[in-house]
Amino acid sequence: MWPLPNFGRARWPLFAVLLLVLSAAGLVFATVAGADAISPESGPTDNAKDIDTLYKIVFALGAGVIALVWGVLFYSLVRFRARRGRTAPQIRGNTPVELGWTIGASALAIAVAVITFFYLDNIRDPAPSGPAALASVRDQSAVTDQPPPPDDKGIQIKVSGQQFLWRYQYPNGAFSFVDMVVPRDTTVTLSITSNDVAHSWWIPKLGGKMDALRGLTNETWFKADKTGIFQGQCAEFCGVNHAYMYARVLVVEPDQYQQWIEKQKKLVQQAQSQVLKQRKQFGG
């Protein structure tokens, strides 16, 4: 058996200790600073939760790999530190060992892929609306070329990015900027596009981001099971005011949504007729 590592005059275990302490401090600090510091945000939607779970699984595997590499590295640095009178065995390789870790690494990569496939459908494909969704809001779609949500159960909103604002087109013709209002427990599918440069739609607590590109339509979805206000901002650099291109999603009860959207429609119509009147007045 090998003797215990000789820490005598070696200051170099410091190296290991310091890095570990530093990372631990970083993690503790991060945990204090924000509750969800070591995994992505997740909130009231299943796809965000699934992404979070998937992340945590892979992170655990990855942390294992990091621990293994650090362990072997720091152990070697301490245990095999140069000592007088010792010479290193001149080993040039070991085929079984090398094959072993090649197969091991491949197996891990395959495992990660398989785990991903396991969660993929739940994240990618829109789920049907829940029982709390009002029947009336279950089959609404904005005028887009995109296919409607599964079984027509849900609402479809068209999201367009422009410098430096998000615009939402609702099924009944109403639209709004920056704040999107959606009903709870209802599948909301988004068709995302851009009127100018590339933007990216992202509300961290509701799920992943999707880029908005001019001339192309991108799709994502979410179904929030709780009401609340969820913040996000444009995630693709889009110009000088990129940092101020905010978005909020207001998840409300389905009947509140119904009231809001009717009111919004009226407001939009009023504003439009006002504009038409003024245009006539000023001979536009």
Next chain:
Amino acid sequence: MATPEHAAGPLTARRPEISVRGFPARRAGWIDWVTTTDHKKIGILYFFTTFFFFLLGGVEALLMRIQLGSPDNTFLDGETYSQLFTMHGTTMIFLFVVPVFAAFANYLVPLMIGARDMAFPRLNMLSWWLLVLGGTVLYTSLFFSPPASGWTAYAPLSDDSFMPTHGMDAWIVSLHLVGLSTILGAINFIVTIHNMRAPGMSLSRMPLFIWTILIYSYLIILAISSLAGTLTMLLVDRNFGGTFFDPNQGGSPLLWQHLFWFFGHPEVYIMVLPAFGILSEVIPVFARKPIFGYKAVATATAAIAFVSAFVWAHHMFSTPMSTAVLIFFMLTSLAVAVPTGIKLFNWLATMWRGNIEFRLPLMFCAAFIAQFVVGGVTGVILAIFPVDWQLTDTYFVVAHMHYVLFGGSAFGIMAGLYYWFPKMSGRMLGEGLGKLSFWLMVIGFNLTFLPQHSAGMSGMPRRVNEYSTHGGLEGYNIASTIGSFVLALGVLVTLINVVQSLRNGRPSGPDPWKANTLEWFTTSPPPEHNFDVIPTVRSAEPMKDIRRSVQQRVRGRAEEPQTPEPVA
């Protein structure tokens, strides 16, 4: 019919060699430097140029960190901030990391393979001149309006309708010049490595650093020539009414992203493979043990390069793509992890049961391994596209890429600097200052970039010049800003170390580390023609053989009966 001439052919066909037919008159001072065709001088010019740009890029980073050091800060406005991150990325990638490996390769390729110069010495000089010119073009834009579209220059933001200033054109022209410089350098390395190796140095005895430079060069030819085409399309769109990226006229903004990342991902490996090569040279020397699995390490290098050409769309997982395409790019990206992991394990196995000497180059290599594995794991996490939808374009990605490019490549570059500086200057770098620099860099680096993972996961996108007090981003950013200054201090200490050592460093002698490769067979610094006699290579560690045969000869002489020297 074999005539005597033909029969003599293979025997007389010798490998190309530089033959000296007389000495050109040496020009004085700086003229000698800027007109030299000596690969070592060009290498040193490359070092000065690239480290100069490294400092510029570093200052740009610090300015950004000051801005992000507190929430709602107004130190820099959105425009200046976006110019800074564009210049920072462009400088670090095109003017530091890629050409600094050309600096190492210029200095070391002929020495390590036992040649007297590069295959095309004048072309070599041209490469350096083009680099200087390209860098100058980029930085002249400071006097009008620097580019502000990020180093990725996504169309249509980089198009003339959204970015009408000429800084974007300067960026394009600059990248063309630097790209040409890089391609010419790569051609030179490929020709030199394939044709000018010392007798007996088969591919399987070639130093692993040379392996990585060879593959780096092939990747450059694949990737940078593709970039040249992409840049030209943008140039045409901006200035000559082209519509490659305009969806209203049959173009597509997605085309830019595909073309750019087709270059961009191999570029990542262009920036990291030679650092792998440095590790594969340094670790065996200080572990006093041959590299574990030479062939596996060389093969893994080639495998990484090959797979890296098929992973580009993992930078674009959130663009409109079918699930099948997403899965393809996820699988190829996961596949890269395998050969990369093999390399890590081989280095660890090289240290295992070694007799490890804690000199500065080895310390930087150890930090490289510890940090790069973090970047590798976050890379795997990012390869999973549903997870990437949460993480892409956030500070998580910023942290990931800096763990690979700073914690990896830049630490590898520092290892290389501390390892080969004695060869280049004839003087050792100070151990005390070196250790101080090392610790400042390790602490500073991790303090800067570790919290950025969390900032990204808490919702902080990349390339924002401001964040609010809500959202809990403040703590991460303050830590990061403090870290960045510690890191900068660490780099500064190494610079002081270099200056001090050039003045009065301890003389190193030809082979201070008892290393394995041929560059240590020459004096430090090497003479202009490198080798008086080019040794015949019998293994992958020729200096070990040479030392052994010298020892045997010395021992043999000691055993011989002493004959008195004839007195004159």
